[in-house]
Amino acid sequence: MTATWAWLVLLFPLLGSLTIGFGFKVLPARVAGLIGISAIVAAFICGILALIGLQGEPSESRHVASSLWEYANVGGLRIDLGIYVDPLSIFMVLVVTGVSSLIHIYSYSYMKSDQGYHRFFSYLNFFVFSMLVLVLGGNFIMLIVGWALVGFASYALISYWYRRNTATKAGMKAFVINVVGDIGLYIAAILIFKNLGSVDYGTVFEKAPEVFTTNEWEIVAICLCLLVGAFAKSAQMPFHTWLADAMEGPTPVSSLIHAATMVTAGVYLIARCHSLFELAPTAADVAAWVGLATLMIAGTIAIAVTDLKRIIAYSTMSQIGYMFVGVGIGAYSAGMFHLMTHAFFKALLFMAAGSIISAMANMQDIDKMKGFRKAMPFTAAMLIIGALALSGFPGTSGWFSKDEIIDFAHFRGGMYDWMWAGMLIGAFMTAVYSFRIIFRILPGPACKEAEYLEEHGHVIHGEPKNPATGELEDTEVGYPGEEHHIAEQAGGMKFAMSVLGILALIGGLVQVPGVDEVITNFLEPTFEDSVFAHMHPSTHEAWVGLGEGALISILGITFTWFLYIRRPDLPVKFRERFRAVHALCVNKWYGDEIIDFLIVSPVKAFGRFCNRVFERFAIDGATAGVAGLTRSAGAAVRDMQSGMLRGYAVLMLFGILAIAIYFLIRSI
Amino acid sequence: MDIEWYLVLSALLFATGFIGVMVRRNPVVILLCLELMLSAGALALLAFSRMLGNQDGQVFVLIVLVVAACEVVVGLGLVVAMYRRRLPLDVDEIKELKG
Amino acid sequence: MEQIAFFVGAIGALGAAFAVVIVKNPFYSVLALVIHLVFLAGIFLLLMAQFLAAALIVVYAGAVMVLYVFVAAYVGGIEEPKWDSSPELRIVGPILAVALFIAISIAVLGSGLSALGTPGPDDVPSGFGTPEAVGHLMMEDFLIAFEAASLLLLIAAVAAIVLAGRRREDRKKLPGGEGA
């Protein structure tokens, strides 16, 4: 029965997507939106029913593998179209469908004036379907399928406003980087199949300890390849550059895909493959260290940039860095717990930001925003709740989840103490950048948009401009509509934000050290084979950790308050004094430039090399020496052009000769 | 005469034909050089046929002659068609397709 | 005696082959190929391939070469210009080709096949290489190849018509059409 519910979880979003996608000429826009919402809500309900079914089982048999049909049986490789239902996947299903339902409801109002309403909901449902395939898939091939589909859906949604050049470029970039990750995953699956003879989760995790010894190079290689996939999808260093650009998509997309669900797939992957990573502690450490580096670097960038959505995006990277450290050092349930709370408060922050951006007529620069406290009281409240949870203010959900990870690092000691320290610094930065948003946007004299809103009760509809470049845009299909919606005026948006606000505030109470440990207990059947399953700090230590976290958070908030409210001249001075540091942060640590320098340019150069030099030069490159002797090399190279038959003949002969010589050598 | 001699001769002819394809520019002459290459193959076949005392190779050579004739016919047809289009009969000049 | 015949044939065939490659005027190249084929037919005879030797002369040197001569005459015996857009090909090409020749020769001479060092068995089947023997094989073992080859001739004829034949619309529309 559990499996049936799980299948239904997959079915509804797919049906929704197809219905909307193919019925776009027949269905009125609102109906399409409603179909989209109900599909996801239905999936959520089925997820809960599956959860109930699963909890009915005894804890040691709380995993169900079910196969719909044999997808392919090619040679020795049998791939079932199968799912694997266990507490971990159900946990992910609930987070994904739950948050998605709310975001769908939010989008229903937010996207009201967009002319591509059908397209949007079809894509969105398709994305949820792909994500569910990813988390429910019962083998590595299904994982890859889900992984690729998610990448594709994300690409489609980022470049949703396809008339915007910046959006299509950002979509491309996201796709390309994701594909690099896919390749890592492909290779990992190849190696897993090669060594274990199967790609089914059950078999693989069972057999792995028998086949591999700890830290054997092959299992390390497999885990590192998996990590490439995880890093790319979760925007960790050095594959992080796409996420900030992905903010070109509509705000609900940023909220759903680039905060709550897709980007956490890497965390899920490591948690899912924890038995492999425990055989390869080196790889697990790599994950943790990369997570740490990302969380610190993204934190500094978030402090410096001024684009509202990008601040939140960098904050997302940073928080996912925490999750990576968590699952990297063995604090699996803590990592998943943070994944959940992060989904709540980060989705909330994006929604609130979306509301404000609407009020600003699509402008995203926080330098221009001021005094929205009175103009948008509800949004302001939600923004504050989100920021509190994000910065780990005592009592909020983020406080419990983040500090659990930080604690665990301290608990493991040794080199992990360094991580502990790094994460505390990161926590301080988190408090600074989250309240930087609050103190810049909410208090103070109202800016003209806020003023207008206060006086007239509706928002300014400015000229349609590309927020990234400031260029005027035409307003046909493929652009955000001219009208904008804010939470104060749209019931759907308000509802979704309220629910998330409540969850962000109290969601942490499910896992209070010494009181209740719902998440840990729930996920226990999945992680019980782990060596870390029964290692955790004592309740006392945990509360000490929470105390430290609370202190840092409050310190950070106070510091920010001092900086932006008390002495607003200081940030400017700081900026002047440390121009270089600021520039480094604003330019995102030159991540794109480094990638460009290290990867794109060489690949391009290689492409040019192969296209021109190889095609042309391997012909006359081989000839260059001789031609030089006859002093005609210069003229020859200039005159030489591909398309020349005789050149082709020479290359052929070259190939023939190479093969003949190879065989002559073999025959000796 | 040892069979090896015939084979060395055929290898020489094959290489000569190949040289022609690489250095000549007139398509008609290139077709002639292709003939040389095919006849080198035919000679090798006949030498082996003689060595083995097996006449399969001789039938093969007959087929090769037919094939060579057909290639020539089509090749010359193309040359004539190009001439009619006033295209240069020089393989160095026909390089619109490239890259 | 056989040696002399071989060397005469070999030098003739090879010299003519070189001439095909070297001679500037395509017209003379064609004639050089005819000479080459005649010498080659001689060598065929040495290899006990009487029927093929005859076929080579009749079909090849006779019929196909006439076609060449005709086309060479039709398009004009254009001499290749001295100027070469890629003179290095003239050097590298032959060097590589010589290397190929050496490679094949090593493969042949270095082979462990002892029969290569003999002139071939004396006890060949009676009628080896005669039209009758070849004809039998053609009609018995290699019927399909033979039939396919004949279809190939048919197809080649169609191809020639397609490429070189002139149709009514050509005459109307194309600048080159007034001649036919």
Place this chain on the structure above:
Amino acid sequence: MTFDAPTIDYAGLSPIIALTAGLVVIVLAAVFDRVKRFGPGLALLTYAVTAGCLIWQWNADLDLVSGALRIDGLAVTLSLLAVIAAAVSVLLAIGDPSETQAGRSDWLALLTGSLLGMVILAQATSMLTFFVGLELLSIPLYALCGTNLRRRESLESGLKYLIVGSVGSATLLYGLAMIYGASGATGFQAIADGLQAGDGMLSDSLTLVGVGLVAVGLAFKVSIAPFHQWTPDVYQGAPTPVTAFMAVATKAAAFAVFIRFFLVALGPLADQWDVMLAALAALSIVVGNVGALAQTSLKRMLGYSGIAQAGYMLAGIVTATQAGVDALVFYLSAYVAMNVAAFAVVVIRERQTGFSDDISTLRGLGREKPLLAWPLTIAMLALAGLPPTAGFIGKLYLIEALIDDDWTWLAVMIAIGTMISLGYYLRVVAALWMSPAGEAEGDAAIDTASLPPQIAGAQADPFEDPGADRRWYLVAPALIAMAAALFFGVIPQPLVDFAQHAGDALSVWVP
């Protein structure tokens, strides 16, 4: 001497007989103007009968006519693919300038002749049928490439293909001669026996260099680097229906004989040639994918992509196992579907735009004509190997076969090649869906500055057919092929069975 007529199993020979009869009828039809109009119908009828005979002989497994041919699973499956490709080309060519200029039935006769060569080639089990089949395949194709007599590129591609192809044939012939000398036989099975019986012939220089030269000759035909250079030029220059036929059917037939010759005749020395073929496959994957990246002509890009795909398929032979052959045939079948879908759209688009296959002409097609955009989109995604398309399963199948036989590095090469290929396949998809039509400047996906200048001396083709997207015979192949690429991606089992039918035929020779 008495004449011993060979025993002929007419049932087994029926596909070839049907095709030959059809060919003769088509040639004769050229004479009668009234019948001429029905040329395509005649051709399609011939192909249908041939396909019927092939299916009739589905379970056949016997040698024909003194061991010249062999009809078995491998022959039947790959011949069917070639026949399908030919039928599609006939449809795509209706009204094409190349077909009208060449004279309709002459054009069809050439196509049918080439197809006959393919069917013979797929069944060939003797060097003679192998060689003559290959030539029967190639020679009409040389002519077909040049049939758009008014376009300079068409003639150029024909001549290039002829010269390069003939060099390949001559090389192949020389290799065959050497193997004949080493083994003393012309039949594939007899070659294997002869090589094994000979003293040290399995690692003799004569044999091995012969193998190398044969491999070169076949590599020419399936466009494996470094013998690929004709491919992009010829693909671009040839009339598109011919390109489609060439891309798909030639590969099917040439791979059939590639498999048969290497696994049956040269099977005993598989561990001598596998590394060489693996190196060629890897080189093709790199060259094809990297070469395709910067292309602006869609046909040219498909040419480079074909080189890469040939590299993937060659990997199936490297393994020298049945699983490898299965994977190859599966991939080939998927490849047929993907390319037919792509080329059909190219044909339609070319006719609408007055013969431009530049990727920029696809801009905005997604919104204007989704019926054209979808097949091309699916074809690109399938070629890129994204799920849920047949291309994905095909790559998986190949990778699995490679890993099973310990060729992990080649499997990784395929994975990396796939990654590179996304770069150019998605560029097409992006052009289709993301950019509005008629808005050239500032487009993210395509750099207009890099478009090649108009070819000097090429006269504009007067032929233009703006309604091409409403012609059923052009749209139907695209849609059906798209459906197949999707269907076999979701439910691959029927196609897996199809492919395994080919592999099973070799069960005697390979593990």
